[in-house]
Amino acid sequence: MIFNIAVENGPDFPAGLSAQNKVHAALAGNLPMAPAADSQLVYTWYSEHNLGNWTASTGLNWNDYRVPYRGLYTLQAKLEYFRKGSRRPYAAFWSNKLTVNAT
Numbered sequence: 001m002i003f004n005i006a007v008e009n010g011p012d013f014p015a016g017l018s019a020q021n022k023v024h025a026a027l028a029g030n031l032p033m034a035p036a037a038d039s040q041l042v043y044t045w046y047s048e049h050n051l052g053n054w055t056a057s058t059g060l061n062w063n064d065y066r067v068p069y070r071g072l073y074t075l076q077a078k079l080e081y082f083r084k085g086s087r088r089p090y091a092a093f094w095s096n097k098l099t100v101n102a103t
Contacts, residue, residue: 022064
């Protein structure tokens, strides 16, 4: 089972290191399953490019991917459900993959 993410800005993504050189992706639609009352959701955001890969873990259902280099980026997220106080997830889901081109 997967969950969906979607790009919320664009369609042009200029490459660079400033604050405006980013792709804003967010959860699109519902969660794959309802979390228990004592759960914490952790999103891990992945970005792949031929010059490097980046990962960021957050509790947020959105992420701003930096696009410092020109070329294609593949973006994906993993959602993990943790019980409070636990270090191991009781459920995990991958998102769809998105491909964007930074120019």
